[in-house]
Amino acid sequence: MGKPNDLVQGTLDLLILKTLSLDAMHGWAIAKRIQQVSGEVLQVQQGSLYPALHRLEQQGWIKAKWQESETGRQAKFYALTAAGRKQLEAEAANWSRLSAAINLIVSEV
Amino acid sequence: MGKPNDLVQGTLDLLILKTLSLDAMHGWAIAKRIQQVSGEVLQVQQGSLYPALHRLEQQGWIKAKWQESETGRQAKFYALTAAGRKQLEAEAANWSRLSAAINLIVSEV
DNA sequence: AAAGTTGTGTAGACCGTCAAGGTATCAAGG
DNA sequence: CCTTGATACCTTGACGGTCTACACAACTTT
Incomplete structure (x- = not known):
């Protein structure tokens, strides 16, 4: 199943920030989520x-x-900061802007 | 105007192929378009x-x-091949898949 | 004469991702 | 007891696409 690229270059930060905006969690859990x-x-x-x-x-x-993870082990829990929330907004807006622009091209007739 | 990145990494091929699928044109015109x-x-x-x-x-x-461009100068006109059309389909499908997945995350509540 | 536009191209740096490895703990199965 | 698999952290090196900054050429406009 693993297609050529598993990610769109440059979107990982956005994905992580967004995921952390819902809940603080450790790296492993972020990837799983x-x-x-x-x-x-x-x-x-x-x-x-x-x-x-x-x-x-x-x-x-x-x-x-x-902190202790759900499985009782020590894990590094990450939480969004205030600056991170701002950055998330900026990155989300940028993603909307760019993906919309790309879709304009792709759906061109 | 000129934000950090002017493109989403990895989408340029798709954009070019799609643009050329509408009309053969030279590089300069592709960028402009x-x-x-x-x-x-x-x-x-x-x-x-x-x-x-x-x-x-x-x-x-x-x-x-x-070929001669609209302005009367020599320019390199690019046209999509049959393989290119296939590749365009594949890349467009992949973009849909990935951008939809990203939007799932971004619009998560 | 100079500056701007069209048009093609390259060199080098940058930077995010990937493949592949390493370490450690714990649970479950043989 | 020992191995396997899952959890959880991390690093190294290569790869590849994009950007900045150039260079060149012809034609047009000021």
Whole structure:
């Protein structure tokens, strides 16, 4: 099933921020949730996930805290910051703008 | 105007193929047309355009022919091949699939 | 004469993703 | 007890598409 690309380049930050806006969770859970909600279409590789999380944390858009996971193990829970909420809005707007523009082309007659 | 990214990474091939499916045209005109049809949202830089055209030609999806442009100058006109039409279908389907999946996440409540 | 438009092209840097590996803990099955 | 699989974190290196910034050429406009 894994088609050529499992992600659209540049949208991972948006996906993570949006997912975290619903609930704080750890990296592993974020990946699982994106995969599940997208109907198994989007696959987040760990080599994409963790660098992205560190990137977002460094930008101050998310904040990490070690906590016990549902399975009783220590896991790094990420939560959206205020700046992250703003960034999410900006990225979501940008995505709408760009995907709408692309659809204009694709549906051209 | 010029936001961070003028394109969504990985969609340029689709945009070019789709544009050429309506009419054979030269590179410069392709870029202008994408920009115009998208309402000036999508900007195709020359450093993206020409490599992409060469890539597509090498894949056998488009074919070049020198012809006189509307302004009376020589220009390289590109036309979609049969394989290119197939590729366009595949890329369009993939875009639908992926963008729909992303929208599922983004519009999550 | 200079500047702008059309038109093609390249070089190098940038950066996000992917493939592939590593570490560790815990649960379940043989 | 030992292995397998799931959970959970992480890094390294390669890859590839896009961007910035150039260069070149011909023709038009100011």
